[in-house]
Amino acid sequence: MNKTVYITGGSKGIGLGIAEACLQEGYKVAITARTQKDIDAAIAKLQKIGKGEVLGIQSNVKNLADEEYAIQQVLDKWGRLDVCIANAGVGKFASIDEMSAEDWNNVIDTNLTGVFHTVKAAIPSLKKSKGYIMTIASLAGTNFFQNGAAYNASKFGLVGFTQAVMLDVRPYEIKTTTIMPGSVSTYFNGRTPSDAEAWKIQPEDIGQIVVDLLRMNPRTLPSKVEVRPTVPPSARKKQ
């Protein structure tokens, strides 16, 4: 059976890599973002894969009503939801002295409360399909660092949230996994992917992990998956 997959923040970076991998499997894939022109560009790219089906929906995860509307669009088009991937997230890195309340709220409202909105909106459909929830946390959800107060708080919170949800929904045979990547080559925090980032995890690698998790035997659940570059620059052997 071809699965129906919903991915927040699927217009670029990790979300787009996951969408590509799912389409290669022939799945039906809905992506969201806030920026319509980026959604349109992503959909045009995804359609070129020539497998599965795609749907683009404008939604801001900060708004529960947006997420409820987006999930309804998926149900209206395909009649079911099998996989919900809460990926959308932002980064703002500053010391507590310089962190504004506005920046703090933006990070927490997107990375933590936004995931709550997505999962909350998806649960009724996932109960019917005995589906799968994945959240994209980060190694910053277990390792704290200077200037990371807001981002660390959001991702530590997200790891805790996801593990608790896993316990809440497993009686319904819904699987839940949090994927915790290290450095991935994306547009995160205003960056632009380049050849100099070849050492980083690439978005398609996270896509492969998602597909592998979806293929896992129903009896087994990798509930927390840490992913890191094999040899980051800091670990390179001096010649």
Ligand SMILES: NC(=O)c1ccc[n+]([C@@H]2O[C@H](COP(=O)([O-])OP(=O)(O)OC[C@H]3O[C@@H](n4cnc5c(N)ncnc54)[C@H](OP(=O)(O)O)[C@@H]3O)[C@@H](O)[C@H]2O)c1
């Ligand atoms: N890159 C890394 O090294 C890394 C490592 C670990 C974890 N992560 C996590 O991976 C996730 C994806 O990040 P990425 O690296 O792929 O970043 P990215 O390339 O900047 O992509 C972020 C995506 O999220 C969307 N988005 C942002 N805010 C949103 C909102 N409020 N509502 C809906 N969509 C929103 C963006 O589109 P719009 O701006 O148009 O909304 C875009 O599609 C994030 O949760 C991030 O924390 C990244």
